[in-house]
Amino acid sequence: MKFATKAVHAGFDYHQHNRAVMPPIYQTSAFAHDAVGEQLDFAYARTGTPTRAALEANLAALEDARHGLAFASGMAAIDAVLRATLQPGDEVIAVADLYGGAYRILDKVMQPLGIKVTFADLSDAANLSAAIGPQTRLVWLETPTNPLLNLVDVAALSAIAHAHGAKVAVDNTFATPYLQNPLQQGADIVVHSATKYLGGHSDVLLGLVAVNDEALFKAIKFIQNAAGAVPGPQDCFLTLRGIKTLALRMDRHCDNAERVAAYLQQHPAIEKVFFPGLPEHPGHALARRQMRRFGGIVTIYLKDNSREAASHVASRLQLFMLAESLGGVESLVNHSYTMSHGGMPPAQKAALGIREGQLRLSIGIEDIDDILADLAQALAD
Numbered sequence: 001m002k003f004a005t006k007a008v009h010a011g012f013d014y015h016q017h018n019r020a021v022m023p024p025i026y027q028t029s030a031f032a033h034d035a036v037g038e039q040l041d042f043a044y045a046r047t048g049t050p051t052r053a054a055l056e057a058n059l060a061a062l063e064d065a066r067h068g069l070a071f072a073s074g075m076a077a078i079d080a081v082l083r084a085t086l087q088p089g090d091e092v093i094a095v096a097d098l099y100g101g102a103y104r105i106l107d108k109v110m111q112p113l114g115i116k117v118t119f120a121d122l123s124d125a126a127n128l129s130a131a132i133g134p135q136t137r138l139v140w141l142e143t144p145t146n147p148l149l150n151l152v153d154v155a156a157l158s159a160i161a162h163a164h165g166a167k168v169a170v171d172n173t174f175a176t177p178y179l180q181n182p183l184q185q186g187a188d189i190v191v192h193s194a195t196k197y198l199g200g201h202s203d204v205l206l207g208l209v210a211v212n213d214e215a216l217f218k219a220i221k222f223i224q225n226a227a228g229a230v231p232g233p234q235d236c237f238l239t240l241r242g243i244k245t246l247a248l249r250m251d252r253h254c255d256n257a258e259r260v261a262a263y264l265q266q267h268p269a270i271e272k273v274f275f276p277g278l279p280e281h282p283g284h285a286l287a288r289r290q291m292r293r294f295g296g297i298v299t300i301y302l303k304d305n306s307r308e309a310a311s312h313v314a315s316r317l318q319l320f321m322l323a324e325s326l327g328g329v330e331s332l333v334n335h336s337y338t339m340s341h342g343g344m345p346p347a348q349k350a351a352l353g354i355r356e357g358q359l360r361l362s363i364g365i366e367d368i369d370d371i372l373a374d375l376a377q378a379l380a381d
Contacts, residue, residue, distance in 0.1 A: 003062065003178060004247040011057030012240075016050075023054040023240055025233045047225050051233040055208075055240050059198075062177040062243070063190050065210035067217040069224055070236060074173065074193025075101050076229035077207030081169055081189055082106075083227075084219040085138045088114030093131055094140035095122045097148055097352045099171065100341035102140070123283070125156040132164045141187070142171045143180075143290070144283075147299050147336040147360040148353060149274045151283030154290060158186030167216070173197070173327075178250045180291045183212060189220075196327030197296070200242040200249055206231045249329065252365040253296030259368050260361065260375065261298050269379045271357075274299040297326060298361045299336075305357030310335050314359065316378040319366060326362035331371060334360040 001010070012023050026049045031042045042048050056068035071077040082105070086092055094106055096119040106117045120131050122141065132139075139161040143152045158168045169189035170182035176197045182190050192198055194206040211217050224230060231239075261275035276287035277294030287294055302309050313333075314322045320333040324340060334340055337356050341349060349355075363371065 006061045007058075007178075007246050008244045010061035011059075012054045023051055023237060025237045026051045027233055045233075046228045046230055049233050049236070051236045051240075052231065055236045058240060058243060059177075059192070059208045059210055063172075063183055063210035064181055065183055065190070066212045066214075067210065067221075069209040069211075069217070069220055070194075070231050070239075071207035071209070071224065072229045072231050072235075073205050074191070074195060074207040075105065077191050077193075077209050078102055078171070079105060079109075080220050080223040080227065080229070081191060081209060082110055082115075082138070084216070084223050085167055085169075085189075086110065086115050087137075089116075089135060090137040091116040091118060091133065091135040092138040092140055093118045093120055093122075093128065093136055093166075095142055095145060095150075095152060096120055097145045097150055097354075098140070098142045099146040100336075100344050102142075102171065103341075103348075104343045106140075122152045122157060123150055125153055125160060128157055128160050132160065132166065134164075136161075136164060136166045139166055139168045140171075141168065141182075142174070143182075144174045144276055144287075144295060144297070146174065147274075147297075147334070147340060147358070149174075149276055149281075149283075149295075149297060149299055151276060151286045151290070153286055154182050154185040154187055158188075162186070174295055174297055175291055176246065176250060178247055179254075179293050179295060183210065185290065188213060188216060194239050194242075195325060197250065197253070198243055198246060198327075199239045200246065200328060201238070202323075202325060202328035202330065204235045204238040204242070206235050206239050249365055250293070250296070253363055254293040256365065256368050256371060257296045257298050257363040258294065260363050260371060263372055263375065264298065264300055267379055269303055271301040271303045271305075274301075296363045298363060300359050300361065301355060302357040302359070305355050307335075307337070307356040309357050310337075310359055313378050317374055318377075319364075319370060319374040320361065320378075326360070328362070329365045331364035331366060331374075332362040334362070336360050
């Protein structure tokens, strides 16, 4: 079964739900037992509901995984993976230019618990070989990274990690399973903020995890149930509904992003365009090998590297809304320095190249002529 068909049908058997065409919303906190001691597939909503089970099975099918797990947010999913794989004294090596929320939980939550956190430039796999040690239990990757769209070689890094007994987790939010499947490339865990492209309509907060290993699945599921950071049935339903059009939306996001990147690369107000689809991008060859297309995010450096310049452009945009998120049908602009990476120390941002005069553009599915016209008027003198 091909991807677009799995996105519509996988994980749901209408025969089990009174022949409902769409997965029903099981808006209940508990399920009735007929007798004391009876074992039910669903007993208490924190442990599971049929709506959530349909979403988890759907995600597993899209990532070609044995198991899927749903959480109340992308950060809740990241937290569960970290807690399921790390103990005090262990080390996690994370790609340096990662999402600000992931940086915060590693730096401010995991390190105080006695977990060693090492941030490294993993665009060169040799850097992992140099950094990994006997206490390394997890390698945390993003590809493409947020917000500068750097790429890492999942297969090469997974081989190094596994040779040292470490697991590999990949945040696949930017690529989605439509463009990239890290488990097939050797990773052990895939994480998504389904708030973004999977939900696709900026109306849901949800995280997802996909794994193959049975022991790893049980460890993460234990955290899911014990900590209880799970999504409600309405959010699961909305995410399932969004996933049904994922293939269609991603093709449009990618088409539009390619046009936007080409346009901005020639614009006199732009110093640099970050987009894996550009031949000049240092990860372009890897992107062609590891991804099916290049995604819907374009990040830019303005020639005027100031907050004032970034604010001026963002405020003049009319289709693009200034917002924290990405991946919805509408175009969004993000000032990474103060928004998605606002909690990262200035010195760390400077080292990574996250600048005041930088904007991350989430390219929506509007007509490309309107998107380009909006950018043109916002960037005009």
